[in-house]
Amino acid sequence: MVRVTEGVRDDDLKALYRDPYISRVGHDYRPASPIDHPLVTYLSAWIDDVFVGAFMAIQQTAIEIEVHALLKRKAIMRSRELGMAFIDWCFTKPIERITAWVIEGLESAKNYCLRLGFTFEGIRRSACIQNGSLKDLYMLGMTRQQWSDIK
Numbered sequence: 001m002v003r004v005t006e007g008v009r010d011d012d013l014k015a016l017y018r019d020p021y022i023s024r025v026g027h028d029y030r031p032a033s034p035i036d037h038p039l040v041t042y043l044s045a046w047i048d049d050v051f052v053g054a055f056m057a058i059q060q061t062a063i064e065i066e067v068h069a070l071l072k073r074k075a076i077m078r079s080r081e082l083g084m085a086f087i088d089w090c091f092t093k094p095i096e097r098i099t100a101w102v103i104e105g106l107e108s109a110k111n112y113c114l115r116l117g118f119t120f121e122g123i124r125r126s127a128c129i130q131n132g133s134l135k136d137l138y139m140l141g142m143t144r145q146q147w148s149d150i151k
Contacts, residue, residue: 001048002078004085008042008054010034016054021073043089045071045082052078055086063096069112083116087147097143103128104136113140117150 008016013034016022023032034042039059045052053071060066067090071079090098100118102110114120118140127137 001046002081002085003046004043004055004082004089005046006041006043006089008044012044012051013042013054016070016072019072022053022070043086045075045086047075047078047082052082055082057086057090060099063094065090065093065095065098067098067100069109079112080115083112084151087116087142088151091144091147095144097141100140102138102140103130104138105130110138110140116142117146118142119146 017032017034035056035058037058041057041059043055043057045054052075053069056068056070058066058068067086069079069083069086071082075082087098098118100113101124102113104123110120119142121139121141124137124139126134128135
C-alpha cells in the first residue's frame with residue numbers, strides 16, 4: 001500500500017537530506033537541510049508502512065505551490081504512485097497550479113515530472129550553481145484542470 005501523510009519526523013527528514021541519492025540534486029548556495037518556514041509543508045511517503053521518503057510543498061502564492069520530491073532509491077518502483085498521491089494532496093488545497101523546478105542535467109527528475117503529467121513550461125537560464133557549474137533550471141507545471149483530466 002502506498003500513502004502520503006502530512007508531517008515528517010525530524011530524524012527521518014535529516015536522514016533524507018544526508019542521503020547521497022537525494023543530496024545530489026542540491027544547489028551550492030544552499031546546504032542540503034530541512035527548511036523550517038511557515039509556508040513549507042513536508043509530507044511522509046510510505047510503502048507498506050515503511051518510510052521511503054518525503055515530499056516538500058512550498059506555498060509560493062495564494063494559487064501556486066512549488067513541489068519537491070525527496071524519495072529514497074528504494075521508492076523508485078512505486079514513485080509514480082507516491083507522486084500522484086502527493087499531487088492529489090496539493091490539489092485538495094485552494095490552488096490553481098503546482099510548479100516543479102529541475103536542475104539542468106537531472107533528466108531522470110525532469111522525466112519523472114513529465115510522467116506524472118507536468119508540462120514543460122520553460123527554462124530559467126543560468127539560474128543556479130551546482131558542483132561549481134552554472135546550470136539552467138527547467139520549469140514544469142501542472143494546473144488544476146490538467147490534474148482533473150489525468151485522475
